[in-house]
Amino acid sequence: MSEIYAMRAEEPGGPEVLRRVAIDRPVPGPGELLIRHTAIGLNFIDVYFRTGTYPWPPGPGLVTGSEGAGVVEAIGPGVTGIEPGQRIAYTVPNGAYATHRILPAAMAVPLPDDIPDRIAAAVMLKGLTAHYLIHHSYPAQPGETVLVHAAAGGVGLIAGQWLALRGVRAIGTAGGPEKCALAAAHGYAETIDYKATDFAAEVTRLTGGTGVAAVYDSIGADTVLRSLDCLATFGTLVMFGQSSGAPDQFRISHLARGSLRLTRPTLFHHAARRDWLLEASAEMFALIRSGGLKIRIDRDLPLAEVAQAHRLLESRQTTGSSVLIP
Numbered sequence: 001m002s003e004i005y006a007m008r009a010e011e012p013g014g015p016e017v018l019r020r021v022a023i024d025r026p027v028p029g030p031g032e033l034l035i036r037h038t039a040i041g042l043n044f045i046d047v048y049f050r051t052g053t054y055p056w057p058p059g060p061g062l063v064t065g066s067e068g069a070g071v072v073e074a075i076g077p078g079v080t081g082i083e084p085g086q087r088i089a090y091t092v093p094n095g096a097y098a099t100h101r102i103l104p105a106a107m108a109v110p111l112p113d114d115i116p117d118r119i120a121a122a123v124m125l126k127g128l129t130a131h132y133l134i135h136h137s138y139p140a141q142p143g144e145t146v147l148v149h150a151a152a153g154g155v156g157l158i159a160g161q162w163l164a165l166r167g168v169r170a171i172g173t174a175g176g177p178e179k180c181a182l183a184a185a186h187g188y189a190e191t192i193d194y195k196a197t198d199f200a201a202e203v204t205r206l207t208g209g210t211g212v213a214a215v216y217d218s219i220g221a222d223t224v225l226r227s228l229d230c231l232a233t234f235g236t237l238v239m240f241g242q243s244s245g246a247p248d249q250f251r252i253s254h255l256a257r258g259s260l261r262l263t264r265p266t267l268f269h270h271a272a273r274r275d276w277l278l279e280a281s282a283e284m285f286a287l288i289r290s291g292g293l294k295i296r297i298d299r300d301l302p303l304a305e306v307a308q309a310h311r312l313l314e315s316r317q318t319t320g321s322s323v324l325i326p
């Protein structure tokens with residue numbers, strides 16, 4: 001039998017802290033499943049956990065990774081409706097960088113036969129995030145114009161397509177002309193290279209001075225104040241990440257300039273509601289099946305090389321989703 005292992009950090013730090021350690025085959029407790037991963041998603045939240053930006057749960061070291069797909073190898077007492085041998089996918093905070101893991105059965109989403117494991121591992125966190133952002137955090141309406149930062153990234157490429165399907169005019173920012181072209185091929189009506197251009201000035205121009213109904217901002221420190229400048233009166237800032245650092249310059253008084261709204265949502269609050277998790281996943285799988293959502297997997301990397309995957313993600317060298325293969 002091949003080795004059961006995890007990529008574990010013993011202390012917060014750079015990508016090099018992610019080291020391979022042999023682990024015992026986990027045993028599921030009541031209400032739990034033992035999963036053998038076939039594919040694991042890479043996400044920016046993994047970087048926040050690795051560096052200690054987000055606090056670690058108690059325990060020796062940290063196995064991060066918050067998205068995956070695989071096969072149920074065993075079920076714990078009291079689990080109903082899920083059988084050993086079944087394919088599932090999930091998103092929960094941490095524990096995914098391993099060949100095997102324990103998962104609460106309530107977080108498992110059964111996979112339809114026509115949704116490949118790699119695709120599922122690429123979309124459970126990123127796609128469900130795009131779903132709640134545009135249906136719940138700010139439910140963009142047909143004909144409205146919104147702005148999405150990091151439009152060529154994992155969440156960004158999915159959000160652009162989903163907004164276009166809803167009839168929303170999405171403007172996307174991305175770092176460089178190639179990323180802008182990729183975003184334009186994934187639903188964005190207009191793109192702005194925010195490395196080369198003042199994006200707020202460009203949004204003002206593109207909206208005839210009105211501004212956008214919402215900004216979906218995952219960049220944080222580098223963009224927060226200029227994102228506010230992009231908003232129309234009564235507009236909404238959806239601040240859902242901080243890939244450039246915490247947006248600590250923000251003050252509540254900044255909202256007064258346009259009676260603006262601010263929300264700071266997290267996927268895991270949505271995914272904890274099982275009815276939403278199953279319905280949103282089914283909707284996403286249906287759109288993937290119909291071709292309405294195309295999932296771009298930029299690269300597959302062996303799980304053991306996850307440190308390299310982190311280096312690429314942090315240095316802005318990835319587009320779309322990346323998948324780790326155990």
Ligand SMILES: NC(=O)c1ccc[n+]([C@@H]2O[C@H](COP(=O)([O-])OP(=O)(O)OC[C@H]3O[C@@H](n4cnc5c(N)ncnc54)[C@H](OP(=O)(O)O)[C@@H]3O)[C@@H](O)[C@H]2O)c1
Nearest residue numbers: 043044150153154155174175218241242243244266267316
């Ligand atoms: N709150 C939630 O529920 C939730 C859920 C999922 C993801 N998120 C957040 O959404 C964002 C996107 O996540 P993702 O996994 O799909 O990552 P991603 O967008 O594929 O990668 C991050 C992108 O951010 C841009 N970026 C701008 N400044 C950066 C900097 N200083 N360092 C690194 N990247 C920078 C880069 O694109 P450019 O080169 O084009 O600028 C980079 O490719 C992250 O901030 C993540 O934390 C939040």
